[in-house]
Amino acid sequence: MPTKKKPQVTAAAARRRELLDTAAEVFAEQGYNATTVRKIADHAGMLAGSLYYHFDSKESMLEEILRSFLDELWGGYDAVLGAELGPRETLEALVTESFREIDRHRAAVAIYQKENKQLVAQERFAFLAESQRRFEKAWLSTLERGVAAGVFRSDLDVRLTYRFVRDTVWVAASWYRPGGQHSPEEIARQYLSMVLDGIAVRT
Amino acid sequence: MPTKKKPQVTAAAARRRELLDTAAEVFAEQGYNATTVRKIADHAGMLAGSLYYHFDSKESMLEEILRSFLDELWGGYDAVLGAELGPRETLEALVTESFREIDRHRAAVAIYQKENKQLVAQERFAFLAESQRRFEKAWLSTLERGVAAGVFRSDLDVRLTYRFVRDTVWVAASWYRPGGQHSPEEIARQYLSMVLDGIAVRT
DNA sequence: TAACCTACCAAACACTTGTTAGGGAAGATG
DNA sequence: CATCTTCCCTAACAAGTGTTTGGTAGGTTA
Numbered sequence: 001m002p003t004k005k006k007p008q009v010t011a012a013a014a015r016r017r018e019l020l021d022t023a024a025e026v027f028a029e030q031g032y033n034a035t036t037v038r039k040i041a042d043h044a045g046m047l048a049g050s051l052y053y054h055f056d057s058k059e060s061m062l063e064e065i066l067r068s069f070l071d072e073l074w075g076g077y078d079a080v081l082g083a084e085l086g087p088r089e090t091l092e093a094l095v096t097e098s099f100r101e102i103d104r105h106r107a108a109v110a111i112y113q114k115e116n117k118q119l120v121a122q123e124r125f126a127f128l129a130e131s132q133r134r135f136e137k138a139w140l141s142t143l144e145r146g147v148a149a150g151v152f153r154s155d156l157d158v159r160l161t162y163r164f165v166r167d168t169v170w171v172a173a174s175w176y177r178p179g180g181q182h183s184p185e186e187i188a189r190q191y192l193s194m195v196l197d198g199i200a201v202r203t
Numbered sequence: 204m205p206t207k208k209k210p211q212v213t214a215a216a217a218r219r220r221e222l223l224d225t226a227a228e229v230f231a232e233q234g235y236n237a238t239t240v241r242k243i244a245d246h247a248g249m250l251a252g253s254l255y256y257h258f259d260s261k262e263s264m265l266e267e268i269l270r271s272f273l274d275e276l277w278g279g280y281d282a283v284l285g286a287e288l289g290p291r292e293t294l295e296a297l298v299t300e301s302f303r304e305i306d307r308h309r310a311a312v313a314i315y316q317k318e319n320k321q322l323v324a325q326e327r328f329a330f331l332a333e334s335q336r337r338f339e340k341a342w343l344s345t346l347e348r349g350v351a352a353g354v355f356r357s358d359l360d361v362r363l364t365y366r367f368v369r370d371t372v373w374v375a376a377s378w379y380r381p382g383g384q385h386s387p388e389e390i391a392r393q394y395l396s397m398v399l400d401g402i403a404v405r406t
Numbered sequence: 407t408a409a410c411c412t413a414c415c416a417a418a419c420a421c422t423t424g425t426t427a428g429g430g431a432a433g434a435t436g
Numbered sequence: 437c438a439t440c441t442t443c444c445c446t447a448a449c450a451a452g453t454g455t456t457t458g459g460t461a462g463g464t465t466a
Contacts, residue, residue, distance in 0.1 A: 031318075033236040049427095052425065053444070057425080151403065151404055153400075153402055157385075160393050161397060163375070171371070190364070194359065199364060200400060215412085215413095218413085251454080252415075252417090253413075
């Protein structure tokens with residue numbers, strides 16, 4: 001029985017996570033296809049071939065980055081959805097949770113936003129489509145619940161509203177900078193104020 | 204003096220435009236970097252090298268696509284801004300005009316949306332940064348004018364609101380399909396209804 | 407008819423790409 | 437001490453990249 005095996009495993013996992021983080025940064029900044037494994041290796045302070053000691057391929061890095069992001073995202077979402085709040089409170093919680101995820105996984109969100117459309121076609125990234133479906137279902141049902149309960153306007157096209165809300169939330173990852181002057185909660189508050197009450201003065 | 208020179212020139216220009224349109228489609232679908240000149244040539248029914256009879260390089264195709272899109276966009280915007288409408292009417296007209304441009308230049312908008320961040324760094328695409336500045340100025344001043352005039356709420360962060368509005372409008376190019384069930388004007392109406400009045404029922 | 411131009415093809419070029427194979431330094435293990 | 441494992445380097449590979457060069461069928465012009 002190996003006595004000192006576990007510390008090595010966690011150290012390797014930590015290094016792996018470290019490399020994935022730097023890879024995610026480069027992917028987010030330059031785009032996946034425009035990013036060469038040599039650039040990733042540069043940022044990590046090593047040579048291109050050495051990356052293959054840790055990973056099977058460039059594509060598997062991308063997969064692991066997106067997988068771990070979506071896992072955490074759904075951890076937060078499921079907690080919100082499981083709380084069985086009212087429609088308005090659910091929407092507020094989902095938006096706030098989304099901006100928190102952007103704060104924590106800015107790079108992964110940016111990659112997802114940019115590459116999702118091309119990746120879902122590949123069967124390796126089928127989990128993206130799965131996530132997309134659950135995502136749409138959660139948001140649509142919340143909006144519909146709100147319309148039925150009379151807390152959201154019924155004259156809006158729900159699908160169209162869903163698309164607007166979804167896009168605006170996630171596209172924020174392209175300009176959001178952690179440690180900037182707005183906290184995720186502050187951004188969520190402003191955003192919810194706009195979407196829920198509008199920017200026009202009530203007359 | 205050449206007698207039949209003009210028809211040939213316009214025929215060449217038409218073919219050029221035709222090739223740029225197919226190139227834009229492929230760029231929008233696969234991403235600029237992931238698109239090979241051979242793929243463009245395939246879609247155009249010719250061989251890769253033949254493209255270089257019409258264009259200097261792959262990059263010059265991209266530049267011409269974006270340039271002609273921005274030219275038309277600013278044609279519409281300048282007309283709106285020159286009309287000197289009230290802030291709310293200006294915002295409504297800008298949004299509507301944007302969705303019309305998406306309808307007419309879906310591919311170019313999608314490319315712009317996806318590649319803008321990496322392109323502005325190159326001096327060849329400095330006109331993108333210029334356009335970006337004018338864009339921000341037009342929207343910000345409209346919002347500020349509205350706040351000053353009391354038609355927009357004053358408790359909103361104007362810069363944040365600008366980002367939300369800007370992103371949501373343009374990201375629509377990723378899911379909008381011309382000839383679909385919503386006209387650009389209908390989408391603009393729904394969007395303006397959400398942003399101006401909010402989705403919550405007024406109590 | 408002869409000379410010319412337009413718009414494309416065929417074939418190659420230099421270079422970059424993701425990936426692999428073999429080796430070696432440094433520390434942990436027995 | 438010797439052995440093993442971890443983690444990286446060196447050097448190369450085959451495939452794919454944007455681009456160039458020379459040629460040519462077919463219509464236009466003189």
